[in-house]
Amino acid sequence: MTTEIDTINSQRKMLSEAGYAEPAISYFIEKKYMGHLQDASQISEKVGSCGDIMKIYLKVDDQDIIKDVRYEITGCAGAISAAMAVVDLIKGQPLDKALTINDGDVFKRLENIPEKKHHCIQLAVKTMHQGVEEYQAARAH
Numbered sequence: 425m426t427t428e429i430d431t432i433n434s435q436r437k438m439l440s441e442a443g444y445a446e447p448a449i450s451y452f453i454e455k456k457y458m459g460h461l462q463d464a465s466q467i468s469e470k471v472g473s474c475g476d477i478m479k480i481y482l483k484v485d486d487q488d489i490i491k492d493v494r495y496e497i498t499g500c501a502g503a504i505s506a507a508m509a510v511v512d513l514i515k516g517q518p519l520d521k522a523l524t525i526n527d528g529d530v531f532k533r534l535e536n537i538p539e540k541k542h543h544c545i546q547l548a549v550k551t552m553h554q555g556v557e558e559y560q561a562a563r564a565h
């Protein structure tokens with residue numbers, strides 16, 4: 425009988441063999457920021473060049489601090505691990521700081537993912553920047 429632990433262990437092994445470092449694998453397995461926020465201040469969506477889709481939910485307080493974030497993702501392991509890392513980089517930070525987060529910061533957090541998956545990091549970062557910018561634009565009116 426295959427248990428949940430066996431499935432997770434075989435996923436870990438496959439991802440590790442494919443070139444994902446331990447932090448990236450844990451982000452993918454735990455998916456701790458996957459889902460939606462009922463009381464989001466901003467919801468934005470982006471489609472990657474690969475056709476994958478990311479939706480970001482941002483909860484922002486009146487001091488422009490990002491209180492909470494979730495992603496809904498139709499995409500690969502690289503996309504999921506990158507998006508989860510983005511949340512750890514921006515949660516509790518001011519909006520302007522979130523706009524300075526780039527692909528390199530996310531890659532550092534993941535430690536490594538396969539080279540052909542680097543565009544997945546870009547999609548996670550671009551979706552977040554779009555969410556922040558759309559929130560700021562809506563507030564400016």
Ligand code: FES
Pocket residue numbers: 472474475476499500501502503541543544547
């Ligand atoms: Fe589309 Fe990874 S292959 S985001």
